[in-house]
Amino acid sequence: MKLKTTKNILTINNINHVDGKLNIEFADNKTCEELQEAFSDKEELTVLKVYTDEDMLTSVIPGYVVLEQVILREDVKIVVLEKEVNDIEQRITAVSESLAENAEKTAENADSIEKQRADIDYMAMQMEVSLDE
DSSP, X not given: OEEEOSSOEEEOSEEEEETTEEEEEEOSSXXXXXXXXXXXXXXXHSEEEEEOTTOOEEEEEEOOOEEEEXXXXXXXXXXXXXXXXXXXXXXXXXXXXXXHHHHHHHHHHHHHHHHHHHHHHHHHHHHHHHHHO
16 A cells, blocks of 8 residues: 655555544554654645555545654554644633533522522511611
């Protein structure tokens, strides 16, 4: 199989998707350092194309631009890529969670304020009664 990036054509043994990460298996003569260098350029990785040995396109894989690690197991090297985390999505999620927590606290505080208001009204009513007597 072949993996084509925007700049390179690499021979691969296998490619699969595990736990949101793309695992690309190599068994050629490339060193881990060469693989690390080849997969460190985000611009080169924006779209990965997988071809058979007969040059038939089998997959187009966009978005896996972050090199997580290069693993060496015996003679097999595995490049692990993941998608770039969208900072805006993370911030929106954090704000949503904070908003939900604050909404709960506001509801609790509103209940507490209502109880305090009722207590003050009750005390005022008692004071008026005791003053009248």
